[in-house]
Amino acid sequence: MQSTASRPQIMLAHFVSVLLAVPALAMMTLSIVGVVSAPLGIGIALLYVAVPATRLLATGQRALAREILHEPVTQEYHPTDGLGVLDRIQHWAKDPARWRDVLWELATSTIGFTLSVLTIALFAYPLWSIVWFGLWKGLPDIFDTPYGDSMQVTSTAGAIAVSASGAVVGALLWWLTAKPIARWRFGLDRFLLGASRSAVLARRVEEVTTSRAQGADAAASELRRVERDLHDGAQARLVALGMNLGLAAELIENDPEAARQLLLEARDNSGVALQDIRSVVRGIHPPVLADRGLADAIRAVAVDLPIDFELDLHPPHLPPPLESAVYFGTAECLANIGKHSGASAGWVNIRASDDRVRVEVGDNGVGRADPNGSGLQGVAGRLAVFDGTMEVSSPAGGPTIVTMEVPCGQ
The missing domain is CATH 1.20.5 (Single alpha-helices involved in coiled-coils or other helix-helix interfaces)
Structure with missing residues (x-):
């Protein structure tokens, strides 16, 4: 997959990665020493420092990889809240995500560090070529062999040629290799710090079952x-x-x-x-839905309510079962607004992007909508059949916003 991050973003991510590689190597060493010396007692104290710090470093690197690759990079750790000292150590030892973090520390302090430094060096080389010319002008006897004894510069024209060619070649190399190297370097982070294939499949099976x-x-x-x-x-x-x-x-x-x-x-x-x-x-299946489509069917529902609605409806072409689920989910949310919200205005937005259709239904009412109520739970159930999701934001005093997303397979 091609990286869509800009080159300035890539360079910043490489700089931060180089900085993170140093404490990552230190925490890896501390973790190894802690595991070896755990029977002596002091290792437990070391692990209590190294393991949380490793997770913090890994979380930062995940954020960098996510920004560069424009892909989700997530990991789930076994919960350890409320556990005692020894139980927590045992849970850490049994958590594959923790061991993947240690493996990432090894990779980021070796391969990852090398790739990041290479990119930084290619970026800095054109600047060094210009700086070298200034140094040659000031100290020609010391800085007269930029490429070893085989190339000795004795004239200003020669120094300009060497400096200019170095700057051009270095800039061209950096421009051509910055994104491929970033994909390799942060792709390695995604592989090690993201969920394993077995974990993804297990989560998917759980989602399908639910x-x-x-x-x-x-x-x-x-x-x-x-x-x-x-x-x-x-x-x-x-x-x-x-x-x-x-x-x-x-x-x-x-x-x-x-x-x-x-x-x-x-x-x-x-x-x-x-x-x-x-x-x-x-x-x-309302006849208006079959005859006039999703947008007009939702407009028909909104018109019947004594509330001013702002409608921005741009649904894609959906299969009838999915269209029906989106319609009834939206209609249920509109009915809840009319019955319980005390709102004077509301809105409905429907957009499609990245193979998903997103529906947002909101109002300026009193808030405190219960996402576990029978109505909204019914909406969630309808959407779940199509791998859809529903999120409810309803603080006291409003606004209430219900966001529904379902894959549309465009």
């Missing part, structure tokens, strides 16, 4: 909602419709007027039952 469970819960909840809506609405009216038709059949010969009234009532019940069924269908 999303499947959330998806199953969301599907079951949706089925219960549909069953409840049909039972309480359309089914009751259809039962009443059947009873009215039965009574009308019995009365049609002896009391035609009463039978007529029952038939009229049955007609009304059939219309209401049809409306109930349509309402259930809209809850499964």
Whole structure:
């Protein structure tokens, strides 16, 4: 992957890496001595200094690698809060991330240090060529052999030629090699300080397992909602419709007027039952979503609320199931704003970038929205089916901002 960091950023990162290499080597040495001398007791004290310091240094190098490579470089350590001295040492010894940090200390103080110094030297060489010319002018007898005894400079023209050629060649070499060397150097940091492949796969399996469970819960909840809506609405009216038709059949010969009234009532019940069924269908997949798309469907929801909304909707083309999940998640957030926020204004932004669609729903209400409430948990469950995430920021006094992201596979 090509680095997109600028060359000034790369140079700054190399300078910082060189500075970090010195304490990294010291902490590696301290860790080794601490492990060897742990049975004597003094090693435990050394480890209590070296291990946290190593993590601090590694965290700084991760930040540098992340800035240069423009890729996430993360690591998860085994938690040790609340543990005693010996238990904490044992947890450190069993944590693969801690050993990878020690291996990084070895690499950054050798290979990494060499690559960083090489880049710095290539950067400094053109400057040295110019400085050398000044030194030659002042002390020509001392600085007359810039490339050894095979090239002795005796004239100003020769000194200018040597200085200029050195500056040009050095600058060209630095310009051509700065980014490739940065990718190698900080790619090594990413490999050692990032999560191992097995850890990434284990975390992915855990995420998939969780999303499947959330998806199953969301599907079951949706089925219960549909069953409840049909039972309480359309089914009751259809039962009443059947009873009215039965009574009308019995009365049609002896009391035609009463039978007529029952038939009229049955007609009304059939219309209401049809409306109930349509309402259930809209809850499964609203016709406006299928007919007019995600942006217009969200506008239709926002228009019905007594709040001024600022809408900036630019959704990409999404598969119907994903589009439905985004719609219902947004609609649930808008409904919460209308019911609980006390807001006078809100906003909805939908953008797509880096193969993900990002939805932000916010309001200027009282805040304190509960992300563990049934409504927002249902939204999280819908999104989890598609590997989506939801974050809620709702401090007291507002604003409340719900951010949803799902892969869109563009």
